[in-house]
Amino acid sequence: MYKLMDQYLKNDTFSIQKNIVDHSEYTLARSRFRFDDFEAYQATAYSVRDRLIERWNDTHSLMREKDPKRIYYLSMEFLMGRSLLNSIVNIGVKGQYADALKQLGFDLEILVEQERDAALGNGGLGRLAACFLDSLATLDYPAWGYGLRYEYGMFRQTIQDGFQLEHPDYWLNFGNPWEIQRVHTTYPVKFYGHVDEIQENNKKTYIWTPGETVEAVAYDNPIPGYGTKNTINLRLWAAKPSGELELDSFSTGDYVNAVLSKQRAETISSILYPDDRTYQGKELRLKQQVFLVSASLQDVVRRYKDFHSDFAAFPQKVAFQLNDTHPIIGVAELMRILLDEEKLDWVKSWEITTKVFSFTNHAILPEALEKWPLELLENLLPRHLQIIYRINFYFMEEMKKKFGDDLVRLSRLSIIEEGEKKNVRMANLALVSCHTVNGVSKSHFEFIKSSLFKDFHDMWPHKFQCKTNGVTQRRWMACSNPDLSQLITKWLGTEAWLKELDLLLGLRLHANDYNLQEQWMKVRRSNKSRLAAYIQIISGAKVNVDAMFDVQIKRIHEYKRQFLNVIGIIHRYDCIKNMTAEDRKKVVPRVCILGGKAPPGYENAKRIIKLIHAVGDKLNNDPDVGDLLKLIFIPDYNVSMAELVIPASDISQHLSTAGSEACGTGNMKFAMNGCLIVGTKDGSNVEIQEELGSENMFLFGPSAEDIPELRTEQKDFQPVLEFRRVVGMIRKGVFGNAEYFQPLCDTIDGAGDDYYLLGHDFPSYLEAQAAVDKAFVDKKRWAEMSILSTAGCGQFSTDRTIREYAEEIWNVEPLRHS
Numbered sequence: 001m002y003k004l005m006d007q008y009l010k011n012d013t014f015s016i017q018k019n020i021v022d023h024s025e026y027t028l029a030r031s032r033f034r035f036d037d038f039e040a041y042q043a044t045a046y047s048v049r050d051r052l053i054e055r056w057n058d059t060h061s062l063m064r065e066k067d068p069k070r071i072y073y074l075s076m077e078f079l080m081g082r083s084l085l086n087s088i089v090n091i092g093v094k095g096q097y098a099d100a101l102k103q104l105g106f107d108l109e110i111l112v113e114q115e116r117d118a119a120l121g122n123g124g125l126g127r128l129a130a131c132f133l134d135s136l137a138t139l140d141y142p143a144w145g146y147g148l149r150y151e152y153g154m155f156r157q158t159i160q161d162g163f164q165l166e167h168p169d170y171w172l173n174f175g176n177p178w179e180i181q182r183v184h185t186t187y188p189v190k191f192y193g194h195v196d197e198i199q200e201n202n203k204k205t206y207i208w209t210p211g212e213t214v215e216a217v218a219y220d221n222p223i224p225g226y227g228t229k230n231t232i233n234l235r236l237w238a239a240k241p242s243g244e245l246e247l248d249s250f251s252t253g254d255y256v257n258a259v260l261s262k263q264r265a266e267t268i269s270s271i272l273y274p275d276d277r278t279y280q281g282k283e284l285r286l287k288q289q290v291f292l293v294s295a296s297l298q299d300v301v302r303r304y305k306d307f308h309s310d311f312a313a314f315p316q317k318v319a320f321q322l323n324d325t326h327p328i329i330g331v332a333e334l335m336r337i338l339l340d341e342e343k344l345d346w347v348k349s350w351e352i353t354t355k356v357f358s359f360t361n362h363a364i365l366p367e368a369l370e371k372w373p374l375e376l377l378e379n380l381l382p383r384h385l386q387i388i389y390r391i392n393f394y395f396m397e398e399m400k401k402k403f404g405d406d407l408v409r410l411s412r413l414s415i416i417e418e419g420e421k422k423n424v425r426m427a428n429l430a431l432v433s434c435h436t437v438n439g440v441s442k443s444h445f446e447f448i449k450s451s452l453f454k455d456f457h458d459m460w461p462h463k464f465q466c467k468t469n470g471v472t473q474r475r476w477m478a479c480s481n482p483d484l485s486q487l488i489t490k491w492l493g494t495e496a497w498l499k500e501l502d503l504l505l506g507l508r509l510h511a512n513d514y515n516l517q518e519q520w521m522k523v524r525r526s527n528k529s530r531l532a533a534y535i536q537i538i539s540g541a542k543v544n545v546d547a548m549f550d551v552q553i554k555r556i557h558e559y560k561r562q563f564l565n566v567i568g569i570i571h572r573y574d575c576i577k578n579m580t581a582e583d584r585k586k587v588v589p590r591v592c593i594l595g596g597k598a599p600p601g602y603e604n605a606k607r608i609i610k611l612i613h614a615v616g617d618k619l620n621n622d623p624d625v626g627d628l629l630k631l632i633f634i635p636d637y638n639v640s641m642a643e644l645v646i647p648a649s650d651i652s653q654h655l656s657t658a659g660s661e662a663c664g665t666g667n668m669k670f671a672m673n674g675c676l677i678v679g680t681k682d683g684s685n686v687e688i689q690e691e692l693g694s695e696n697m698f699l700f701g702p703s704a705e706d707i708p709e710l711r712t713e714q715k716d717f718q719p720v721l722e723f724r725r726v727v728g729m730i731r732k733g734v735f736g737n738a739e740y741f742q743p744l745c746d747t748i749d750g751a752g753d754d755y756y757l758l759g760h761d762f763p764s765y766l767e768a769q770a771a772v773d774k775a776f777v778d779k780k781r782w783a784e785m786s787i788l789s790t791a792g793c794g795q796f797s798t799d800r801t802i803r804e805y806a807e808e809i810w811n812v813e814p815l816r817h818s
């Protein structure tokens with residue numbers, strides 16, 4: 001049984017130092033007296049990893065002893081960011097490490113910066129998966145994450161002449177101290193080939209002879225919980241060529257080419273697909289999905305069989321959560337394993353399968369629901385396609401009984417999309433085979449029930465649940481905003497809020513207290529100075545720390561409407577230009593900060609980036625404007641950048657057209673750090689407002705229900721003069737590049753129908769911005785609003801979200817170390 005005393009590594013200064021220095025000498029083969037910051041980071045990371053491994057091993061011993069029901073989170077993306085600071089905060093040794101390093105002549109803050117982000121995800125969905133792991137570990141759930149160990153993560157963004165350039169993110173170049181390669185934990189994953197049907201003792205069996213077999217090798221990444229010994233595992237799979245050469249290769253005598261073709265197998269896990277919303281038809285993407293689920297399911301089945309001789313208890317021991325449609329092929333894979341390898345019959349296999357999978361949808365756009373061309377599946381996964389056909393056959397039989405000859409409905413429900421080119425609809429496969437389907441905010445839940453999956457909801461309302469997202473306060477407050485966190489702890493008299501975020505409510509009592517307000521704003525100002533220093537390094541611009549820092553950082557997408565923000569900035573610029581010197585004195589100075597990556601193939605998103613730069617060049621150098629308005633683009637936005645920017649923001653903008661953001665989690669990170677939200681009535685903005693009160697937020701524009709009608713009215717809609725004037729300025733070339741910006745302008749006037757309703761929302765957006773300016777001037781009121789913003793965020797911890805999943809979907813219990 002696990003006990004604290006069993007811990008072999010001690011956390012006093014000397015033990016930590018010795019451990020670090022030993023790693024410098026014996027792991028890195030550097031001298032014990034001379035190593036630089038990067039080497040010190042590596043040695044420190046190895047020493048922290050040692051501590052994680054102890055906890056990890058103890059956690060797994062306990063799991064083996066108790067054999068609880070485990071949760072397996074299957075996701076193509078885990079946007080982890082850096083690990084060093086998060087690990088030492090979670091295991092409670094940050095102070096000890098800072099001291100130990102200081103005495104060795106190193107600064108923890110500098111070492112933390114040496115680490116490359118693990119950017120194995122695009123955005124919200126991937127970051128949510130990372131926050132979930134933190135909460136699962138913290139809440140003592142027996143959980144595993146399963147994903148892919150991409151060698152190239154999310155591309156690195158640089159800017160040249162205002163244009164985005166994409167560079168490969170070979171993040172493993174300098175090694176990754178956090179992972180543990182498990183050379184013996186490997187599984188074959190099969191592709192292509194053919195299936196033979198054999199009659200055996202009156203029973204048909206299917207033998208799949210693959211055309212290609214790729215080996216999946218496990219890399220384990222320990223994930224420590226906060227304030228607990230529980231340390232869970234993120235197992236990432238890397239593709240390696242399988243050791244054996246097929247006989248054919250020998251017989252052709254082409255040994256070298258045979259080896260080289262094996263080598264190509266490694267490409268399966270080499271690159272993260274950048275978000276292009278649809279991956280349909282990309283064979284490598286489907287191969288990646290199969291690779292992830294096949295290796296993971298084989299691993300889970302093996303672990304289960306260590307304890308059980310038959311599959312009767314499988315649903316009592318295993319819960320799979322499918323992160324969006326990407327891992328849904330896992331349903332067919334589990335059926336294949338149970339039928340073909342474990343020799344269970346169809347009825348039993350189906351009963352088990354439908355009890356273990358649940359599915360989360362993360363998108364509004366129907367195009368984001370993956371469909372795979374039937375031909376592709378037939379070629380790549382012949383056995384899986386047979387299984388999908390059979391699932392669909394039984395499902396359609398059931399539906400025919402229900403809906404008779406309502407062929408239109410039947411064709412909508414079918415897993416197979418008919419047409420000239422047939423497709424397999426992965427979401428339909430999920431809806432048929434998962435016991436639960438969940439949306440990620442209240443509004444998104446309403447949308448999937450009433451629109452996206454309406455047919456299925458009409459039949460099986462009991463399958464549908466709402467699980468509003470959250471974020472982990474350990475990373476997004478304790479690690480990234482340590483001074484504010486300390487202040488909160490001081491005023492609440494406890495640090496228990498790091499595990500029970502509801503306790504932040506206690507700040508309401510003090511929101512009006514001058515002392516807290518003063519200390520609060522002091523911390524915020526020092527965070528702003530840190531960001532200002534960074535801005536100066538990257539852009540040379542000196543920004544005024546007392547100006548309002550107005551931030552929009554997220555993936556660049558038309559629906560997120562960074563364009564609306566830029567139009568607002570141009571309008572502000574135009575107003576300042578046309579003011580008298582006297583009036584200029586009344587302007588509230590702003591530093592507008594934007595950041596985000598455009599999907600590589602998304603031209604209009606790239607145009608938005610260029611426009612931000614073009615406008616910035618103009619107004620940042622205009623002496624009429626001076627410090628009243630600055631526009632800064634921070635390149636290469638990633639998790640670490642967000643950790644720097646969020647604590648330094650006064651307001652943040654979340655402008656998606658109502659009804660288009662499934663949830664949004666950036667807004668939660670900002671709000672809990674005391675940054676006020678300017679946003680539309682979309683996704684979680686609405687839920688945040690319910691908690692914070694409308695007086696502490698700046699929501700504007702129509703509600704999601706009004707949008708369809710507004711869209712139909714677009715033909716006759718004439719935007720306000722101010723809006724047209726700004727678009728005219730862009731078109732006329734006030735910011736140069738007139739021709740390049742035309743297609744962007746066309747989306748909102750002229751040929752375009754302004755699908756995202758920028759013109760419609762512009763007047764209410766300006767009103768919201770005017771209210772922001774007014775509020776900012778009243779320093780006392782602003783401080784109070786900022787404190788109340790943090791105080792109201794208790795609901796938005798992934799701890800709450802994970803508890804809901806555990807209790808209402810997975811039916812799992814925490815397993816605590818005694």
Ligand code: 8GP
Pocket residue numbers: 122123124125126128275276277362363368440469661662663664665683
């Ligand atoms: C995102 C949603 O856009 C966001 O509203 C939500 O908060 C987040 O998921 C977590 O639920 N969706 C994605 O990131 C997404 O669909 N990514 C796929 C393109 C890979």
